[in-house]
Amino acid sequence: MILAATTALGSVLVFSQGGGMFVGPLDHVAIQYASRNTSDAVARLNKKIQDDQVQLLFDGPHGYLRSVLAALDIAIESQTLAYSETSFQTERITDTTPRALYFNDTVAVGWVNGGDVLEIAAQDPEQGVIFWTLTQKPQHKPQFARNPRCLECHLSVSTAGVPGLFVMSMLPLSDDKNEYAQGWAVDHRTPIEDRWGGWYVTGTQVPTRHLGNVPVHHVQRSYVRATVAPKLTTVGGKIETDSYLSPHSDVVALLVLNHQVHMTNLLTRLGWETRLAAYKTSAGQAVGMTPRVHDVARELVDYMLFIDEATLPAAVRGSSAFAQAFSTKAPRDSKGRSLRELDLDDRLLRYPCSYMIYTDAFDALPSLAKEAVYGRMWEILSGKVKNKIYDRLSLADRIAIVEILRETKKGLPHYFQPVTR
Secondary structure (H helix, E strand, C coil): CCCEEEEEEEEEECCCCCCCCCCCCCCCCCCCCCCCCCCHHHHHHHHHHHCCCCCCCCEEEECHHHHHHCCCCHHHHHEEEECCCCCCCCCCCCCCEEEEEEECEEEEEECCCCCCCCEEEEEECEEEEEEEEEEECCCCCCCCECCCHHHCCCCCHCCCCCCCEEEEEEEEEEECEEECCCCCCECCCCCCHHCCCCCCEEEEECCCCCCCCCCCCCCCCCCCCCCCCCEECCCCCCHHHHHHHCCCHHHHHHHHHHHHHHHHHHHHHHHHHHHHHHHHHHCCCCCCCCCCHHHHHHHHHHHHHCCCCCCCCCCCCCCCCCHHHHHCCCCCCCCCCCCECCCCCCCEEEECCHHHHCCCHHHHHHHHHHHHHHHHHHHHHCCCCHHHHHHCCCHHHEEEEEHHHHHHCCCCCCCCCCCCC
């Protein structure tokens, strides 16, 4: 799991970034979240372990962590560290023993120092995010087990009403027994000054104002916002770094993760809304595109094109090799460009179109949903839409995005022609 919204100190008041949410039941015949077989990366790994194609190795205090990361193709450099007491293993999480999170485009792995299990969230192409745990004890053929308990937090308005991911930013909390912990879900629309409460943030260049690197529990006064956030290039001196795979909680990894969690949820929601609409159509209750599918497709496209992205207040540079590792895993066009090229001066990506357009979850969208997404993308990228909110996409941006997609994205509609205006 990414973060659960309960703590050892009581309930957390979670404020959503906004947007619609899926309201259908998870057991609807068109969805069947709990009962359908999945083909996510962890389900595939389980089968490989059973078939003796993969062997997970138990490695002392880290247990299966290194082996699982390697098997799921997750870079150690993606490590981020959260010390707010969130997870069903809260009793082991402190500012000196933070929870480590590792991720790629479709899977996130949580490791708690001394914890009983690894926590894994994997995006299934059709069924959304599936939550798994792996017992941290040596076994002949260890198997991941689905954990429905995670839905207590990972099914809410913060996940767009589908089983999904969210990253929280926590405000500092005093020992006042009448006080509730407060936080909000973070994505790339959230101002940097409101991000990363309860997280370590390391980098050689980090914005001066954010909520990270300061205690969130047992502080003298609540709602404290440091004028200048403490700067860290590593977490050395804060934790025993030898106990972790990396001494970093890289700011660039945090920025990428902040974008990715909501994109994941939007893909799931659009697929589910379309499946519900198709089911009702077959039952004679609706015909063609529904307003809900139309609206979610537009919301997804705006998010995919970073229309509401919060501007970086200053240039950002990480402290680990994450940025390089992230940028190398991408299809490139004949000019050597890719949608994983990072900007980091005033925005996340050099070419503002989400790299998650290459994921299996995008490709698995029902045809009606994919047609709606591509149609809206082309309206914006071609310059047909004149709304001022799209002015942040410059002509150069739109030209580059279309050129890259034309050479790297399979199944791109034929009407994606070179942009000239």
